[in-house]
Amino acid sequence: MKESYIVQPTVVWTKDRNQAYVDGADAAFTVVRDWFLEKSGHTFNLEPADAMYWPPGKPASFYGIATSIPCDENEIIYLLVVGADVGGGTYGGKALGCPYSTVPGRACGSGGSVAVMAGLDPEEEGFPPQPWFHNELHEIHGSIAHEIGHCVGMPHPEDRLTTFMGSQWHLFPDQAISDAEMKVIRKSPFFHPSFGKRRKS
Ligand SMILES: [Zn+2]
Numbered sequence: 616m617k618e619s620y621i622v623q624p625t626v627v628w629t630k631d632r633n634q635a636y637v638d639g640a641d642a643a644f645t646v647v648r649d650w651f652l653e654k655s656g657h658t659f660n661l662e663p664a665d666a667m668y669w670p671p672g673k674p675a676s677f678y679g680i681a682t683s684i685p686c687d688e689n690e691i692i693y694l695l696v697v698g699a700d701v702g703g704g705t706y707g708g709k710a711l712g713c714p715y716s717t718v719p720g721r722a723c724g725s726g727g728s729v730a731v732m733a734g735l736d737p738e739e740e741g742f743p744p745q746p747w748f749h750n751e752l753h754e755i756h757g758s759i760a761h762e763i764g765h766c767v768g769m770p771h772p773e774d775r776l777t778t779f780m781g782s783q784w785h786l787f788p789d790q791a792i793s794d795a796e797m798k799v800i801r802k803s804p805f806f807h808p809s810f811g812k813r814r815k816s
Contacts, residue, residue, distance in 0.1 A: 620719075620805045622648075622691045622763060624664040625684075626729075629675055629698035632666070636697050639733030640664035643752070644693075647759045650788050655797060657806040659691075659763065675699040677723040681706055684721075686713035691766045691805065692721045693759070700726035700742065703758070705765040719805065722762035724755070731755055757787030767803040769796055 624640040641664050652658035667684075669675055680694055680701070686708060703724055707717035727737030728748060732755045738744070748754060761784040772781045772793060779790035792800070800806045 619660055620689045621660045621662045622693060622766075622805070623662045624693045624695060626664055626666045627675075627680055627694055627696045628666065628668045629671060629696065632668075633697070633733070635733040635735060636695065636729060637664045637666055639729075640695055643732045643755055643759060646756050647763065650756070650760060651763075651800075651806070652809075654788075655792055655800050655806075657800050657808050659805050660807075664695075669696070669699075675701050677701045677704070677725075678706065678711075681721045681723070682711050686711065686715070688713070688715045688719065691719045691763065693762070693766075694721065694723040694725075695729045695732065696723065696725035697729055703728070703762070705762055718766070718768045718803075720762075720766035720768075722759075722766055724758065724762075728755055728758065753787045754785055757784035757790065760784065760787060760790075764796065764799075767799060767805050769799050 624644050626636045626640055644661050648658050648661045669680055675696060684692055705720040705722045707720045708715040727742030727745060730737040730740040730742055731750050731752055737750055760779050764780050769780050772778050775781050777783065777791060778793045778796060780796060783790040
């Protein structure tokens with residue numbers, strides 16, 4: 616078990632390794648970490664992107680990949696699956712067979728969205744266009760902030776529109792954080808008022 620609460624981006628290779636995806640993950644998550652600090656006065660501990668290999672032939676799914684990584688209640692694993700479209704969203708601990716319930720969740724980005732993060736053209740990389748996603752980097756940032764919100768226990772806002780936990784994720788970095796969301800941020804052990812490591816109490 617780790618001594619502090621961390622967000623761990625994890626690039627998952629289903630084809631040849633390309634360093635651009637690791638560099639892209641580090642850059643994108645740094646932007647999101649800085650956005651939370653600027654916007655809320657709190658942010659999370661970010662680890663450098665990890666990489667793991669998911670062999671071709673082994674069916675790739677968010678659930679399958681996520682459950683292959685041991686449970687750790689101090690760690691938000693954010694999978695970035697290269698070379699397969701395995702969907703997105705989050706799973707809570709219990710849904711992954713962990714002894715803790717909903718927090719921390721695990722999140723996933725895949726397909727074309729991960730190519731954009733790496734500064735590559737999704738279509739050239741073989742990913743079909745998505746109707747909800749316009750291949751813009753700021754949307755990737757917005758979706759990462761949104762999924763991390765879920766991973767620490769934030770629901771969608773009731774009207775589904777306002778704030779970064781609603782459809783405002785498209786508008787990154789110009790999204791709002793509601794009072795209710797601020798409460799979650801202040802209470803969550805994953806967030807703290809600086810980049811320094813927060814020790815487990
Ligand atoms: Zn959501």
